[in-house]
Structure formats: structure tokens, C-alpha cells
Amino acid sequence: MTDRLYIDVHILQTVPPANLNRDDNGNPKEAYFGGKRRSRVSSQAWKRATRIHFAESRDPQDLATRTKRIAAQLAKAIVERTGIAAEDAQRIAGALIKSTGISAGKKEGDTAYLLFYGRRQLDTIVDLVADNATDLATLEAKALDEAVKTLPVREQLQTGHPADVALFGRMVADIPGLNVDAATQVAHAISTHATELEFDYYTAVDDENSADETGAGMIGTIGFNSATLYRYATVGLHQLHDNLGDGKATIDAVDLFVDSFARSMPTGYGNSFAHRTRPSLVAVVVRTDQPVNLVSAYENPVPASRGIVAESARRLATEFAIATDQWGDTPPYIAVCHTLGDDTDDTAQKLAQAFGKNRTFAELRDGLRTALTERVNSN
Structure with missing residues (x-):
């Protein structure tokens, strides 16, 4: 396959109080963007979560x-x-x-x-x-x-x-012949709004304390924050096809990645916060020119008021529509799956104008598979 083709995946996901991905001090990772502190989850953390999720639908022997x-x-x-x-x-x-x-x-x-x-x-x-x-x-x-x-x-x-090596690549510095060029790039997830680090002060009681013993058996603190995250990844179909050498295996690998990237979640302090959620929005855009991260929609942070995820979705739709119009893009496939209201809702209408009608996640994946299969077969 010689033609360049990129599958961009845009996700909005709200996470409650959590510490998904800790820094060297044990606190949630952060970044400054647009001059404001944002919650951050590293690309490495979400790539590993995605790889682990692969095993839920694939025989581990078929993975890396x-x-x-x-x-x-x-x-x-x-x-x-x-x-x-x-x-x-x-x-x-x-x-x-x-x-x-x-x-x-x-x-x-x-x-x-x-x-x-x-x-x-x-x-x-x-x-x-x-x-x-x-x-x-x-x-x-x-x-x-x-x-x-x-x-x-x-x-x-x-x-x-296997699919995961073909997707994420392999680097062996002293033996270039063993290198595999990654077909996937994953961005650090950041909050669409400003965040502040908070601390949970906790105590644990010794169950075997006698009646005259008081106080905690242990005390400690855990840093946490909560955020609506913008997540982005892109898959180069041409590179993935080069790595796998088979059209069907390539389409299967893209579907596997989109499914697992959307459904996975880093597990840091999972028992302490029970933070697993599903995305409020997944949008897929197939491009023939280059990958395009839409994070600039949040350079000016979303105000910390009612409806952060809805406003984040509207901004994403606006950023995509303006960028597509100004640059003259004609993506061969666009699809969106979201939980942000019905056809009468303002947010849903704005998303429909930018990304098309709301689909189920299964319909989004099926449509993507069909579009990519036609593309691969035409080469």
C-alpha cells in the first residue's frame, strides 16, 4: 500500500476524582497548556492500558x-x-x-x-x-x-x-534491523479545563485494637484530581500495512486499536477511586494528508461551570469544522458516537453539523472497517 492514510481518533472522557498516572511524587501528572494547569495522563500510560485491553478480544498468544x-x-x-x-x-x-x-x-x-x-x-x-x-x-x-x-x-x-508490535513499533538502538516503525501515535491526554491538585487524607483503623486503644493504625495522603480529558491518537494505515503485509490483518488491527483505545483506562489507584468511565464522545476522521490533533480547541480552557463536557464537545466540533473549511480538507470518512443529547439538543446538533449523525460505537467501527477495506482493496 503506497497511498498515505491516517485514522484520527478524538475522545472526550470525564473522569471522577482519580490518580490515573502518577508523577515522581506520587501525584497525578499535570501540564501547563494555554497558561493554565491541566490534568494530564501520559501517552505511555494509555498505550499500555490499550495493549492490556487487547487481550480481552484476542488470544494472548496472538499478541506481544x-x-x-x-x-x-x-x-x-x-x-x-x-x-x-x-x-x-x-x-x-x-x-x-x-x-x-x-x-x-x-x-x-x-x-x-x-x-x-x-x-x-x-x-x-x-x-x-x-x-x-x-x-x-x-x-x-x-x-x-x-x-x-x-x-x-x-x-x-x-x-x-503481531498487531500490537505493528501498531506501537519496536526500538532496538544497537540493532537497527530489529526496529519496527510504529504505525500509531498517541498524545498525552489533557483536561479541557484548568484543574487543581487535591489531597485525600485517609486513616486506617487497626481492627484488633483493644477497647482502651484509640487512634488510627495508619494515616496517609493520596493526591488526586478530576477532569474532562481530551484524548487523541492516530494510526497510519500505510505504515501498519507495511508492518503486517496483509490487508485484512491491517483492518483488523485498526479496529482492535479503536475499540481498545476507547474502552481502556489506566489502573493507577483503581481500588481507591473506582474511576472507570466510558467516553462521552468518540469521533473518527480518516485523512489523506496528515494527522491533525484538535487540542487547540482547548487552548483557552473551558470555564469550570455547568456542562464542561458539553462545552468541550461544542468546541471540538467548531475547531474541526473551521479547520476543515479553512484548509479545504475532504476526509473520506467521518463518524461520531456520543452521549450528549438527542437531535433536538444544541450540542448534538453542532456535533452533527461537524461530524455527521450520531452513531452507536458498533456502527462507527463497522463504517470505518468498510471505508478502510474499500481503500485497501483499491490500492
Whole structure:
């Protein structure tokens, strides 16, 4: 696929008192935007939440893992496949990883950095040694290294990427051949309005206190805030297709990302705040020129008065409509799903003018899949 195509995802989501993503002091992350302090959730936090959500609809074996312990995982797979002793499998696994040129970590058996790889890619590496694992186990260290040196171990990590590696990419600084260019960019989520950091002072009672004992068994504080967040991400369909090499797999990966990005939530202090909500608005815009983040709609913060999410939605619609008109954009697909009133509501009418009729989330995804399938098939 040679034509550029980007799928922009815009989300408005209100979160109650929470500490989704803490900073080095344990408080919710923040940022200044438009001269005002805003609540912030880092892109890394929401990307991880999205990846974790993938497993709710995909077999974990069809997804990736990120770890320094690839050698240990490989050794475990070799034992399960061949039945050789765990110690022998560890030696073989260590030699296989060494043959790739991946730097060793300080701890024996670890790599120097986290490696993002598909679980089924590990199975293809096991395939290389499964038939002669017993013979390899008898070799001394130097001979073992020589025996596996010519095996195409690195090649197994360069092909057959699962959806999450294809979407989020992989960076291996000392082995550029193992790099995978990310097809997805995720922005830091920020509040559409100004926020202030607050603190929850809490105490815990010792249930086994005697009658004459008073006071708390423990006291502490947790920083929190609440916010209506603007969330944005974009997927480059052309890059995703290059990474996966298959049209249907590419469309499936986009659908997987849109579904999980919308439904996921970072889990920081989840038991303390029970902060899970669903978005009030999800808008999808397919573009042929470049990704466009609409955060400038909130450079002037929404006033902290009644109806923050509704005003945020109206501003998003206005920003999109003006930008589209001024730049002469003609997106091939636009859709919106929201919970902000019926056809008679002012906010809903403004959203309809900008993004089209309100759809269910399932209808939005189905329409996107159809539009992208037609695009991929035409190339």
C-alpha cells in the first residue's frame, strides 16, 4: 500500500476524582497548556492500558509481550516442546539470543533492555532447534554458540509481527534491523479545563485494637484530581500495512486499536477511586494528508461551570469544522458516537453539523472497517 492514510481518533472522557498516572511524587501528572494547569495522563500510560485491553478480544498468544526475560521465556518454550532438562534449555536459549546481537543485561539471562516481541515469534525460534535440541544440549558453550550462529534467529523477530508490535513499533538502538516503525501515535491526554491538585487524607483503623486503644493504625495522603480529558491518537494505515503485509490483518488491527483505545483506562489507584468511565464522545476522521490533533480547541480552557463536557464537545466540533473549511480538507470518512443529547439538543446538533449523525460505537467501527477495506482493496 503506497497511498498515505491516517485514522484520527478524538475522545472526550470525564473522569471522577482519580490518580490515573502518577508523577515522581506520587501525584497525578499535570501540564501547563494555554497558561493554565491541566490534568494530564501520559501517552505511555494509555498505550499500555490499550495493549492490556487487547487481550480481552484476542488470544494472548496472538499478541506481544515486553520483557528483558526473553531468554527465560524461550527456555520455557523449548522445555515444553522438547522435554529436555530446564538447565539445558536455558543454555540453548542463551546461545540463541546471543546470536542475534542483542546486548546482555547485568542480571544473568536478561537482556540490557526491554524487548517487544510476539509470542508466536518465539515459537518460530523454537522451531529452529526443536528437532536437534537433545544434541545441542551435549555441546560445550563455545561449540553451542557456533552451532546456532548460522540459524536465522534474528529473521524470526523481523517477520510475522503481531498487531500490537505493528501498531506501537519496536526500538532496538544497537540493532537497527530489529526496529519496527510504529504505525500509531498517541498524545498525552489533557483536561479541557484548568484543574487543581487535591489531597485525600485517609486513616486506617487497626481492627484488633483493644477497647482502651484509640487512634488510627495508619494515616496517609493520596493526591488526586478530576477532569474532562481530551484524548487523541492516530494510526497510519500505510505504515501498519507495511508492518503486517496483509490487508485484512491491517483492518483488523485498526479496529482492535479503536475499540481498545476507547474502552481502556489506566489502573493507577483503581481500588481507591473506582474511576472507570466510558467516553462521552468518540469521533473518527480518516485523512489523506496528515494527522491533525484538535487540542487547540482547548487552548483557552473551558470555564469550570455547568456542562464542561458539553462545552468541550461544542468546541471540538467548531475547531474541526473551521479547520476543515479553512484548509479545504475532504476526509473520506467521518463518524461520531456520543452521549450528549438527542437531535433536538444544541450540542448534538453542532456535533452533527461537524461530524455527521450520531452513531452507536458498533456502527462507527463497522463504517470505518468498510471505508478502510474499500481503500485497501483499491490500492
